[in-house]
Amino acid sequence: xxxxxxxxxxxxxxxxxxxxxxxxxxxxxxxxxxxxxxxxxxxxxxxxxxxxxxxxxxxxxxxxxxxxxxxxxxxxxxxxxxxxxxxxxxxxxxxxxxxxxxxxxxxxxxxxxxxxxxxxxxxxxxxx
Numbered sequence: 299x300x301x302x303x304x305x306x307x308x309x310x311x312x313x314x315x316x317x318x319x320x321x322x323x324x325x326x327x328x329x330x331x332x333x334x335x336x337x338x339x340x341x342x343x344x345x346x347x348x349x350x351x352x353x354x355x356x357x358x359x360x361x362x363x364x365x366x367x368x369x370x371x372x373x374x375x376x377x378x379x380x381x382x383x384x385x386x387x388x389x390x391x392x393x394x395x396x397x398x399x400x401x402x403x404x405x406x407x408x409x410x411x412x413x414x415x416x417x418x419x420x421x422x423x424x425x426x
Contacts, residue, residue, distance in 0.1 A: 300328070300329075300368040300372060300375075301324055301325065301328040301329070302324070302327065302328045303324055303328075304324070307320055307321075307324055318378050318381060318382060319382075321374075321378050322378055322379065322382055325369065325375050325378070325379070329365040329366075329368060329369050330365070331357065331358075331361070331362040331365045331366065332362075332365040332366045332368070332369040332370075333369075335353050335366060335395060336369065336379060336387065336395060336397065337383075338353075339351045339352065339353055339395060339396070339397040340383045340385055340397050342397075343385065343397050343398075343399065349398060349399055349401075349402035349404075349405035350396050350397060350398040350399070350402055350405050350406070350409070351396065351397055352394055352395065352396035352397075353393060353394060353395045353396075354393075354394055355393070356392070356393050357392075357393055363392055363393065366392070366393060366395065367392065370387070370389040370395060383397075384400060385397045385398060385399065385400065386398040386399075386400060386402075386406050388406060388409050388410050390409075390414070390415055396409055
């Protein structure tokens with residue numbers, strides 16, 4: 299299971315749309331390592347001037363890696379984070395998450411190419 303969802307949030311979903319804030323609270327509480335990585339990148343992006351920031355540090359263990367994979371594999375989670383923080387997220391391998399300014403279209407487009415994915419490959423990442 300990707301998220302630990304409260305009965306109240308399930309009831310809200312059964313009644314209709316889920317509030318982004320409630321959903322993000324659920325994501326934050328369910329995936330603390332992934333949340334820390336992504337929000338840390340966003341904080342770094344906000345204080346700097348670069349078009350994007352990225353994480354190149356492998357997760358400390360398989361539990362953390364699983365959290366990051368589940369967050370980045372979910373369109374719903376990524377989209378809610380992007381809307382809330384006004385960023386674009388991208389992902390390579392098992393841990394290279396990047397946060398982009400919305401205006402950094404070229405940097406984002408470059409990051410998500412097959413070329414960049416191939417150039418980011420390392421033998422130690424084959425089984426990550």
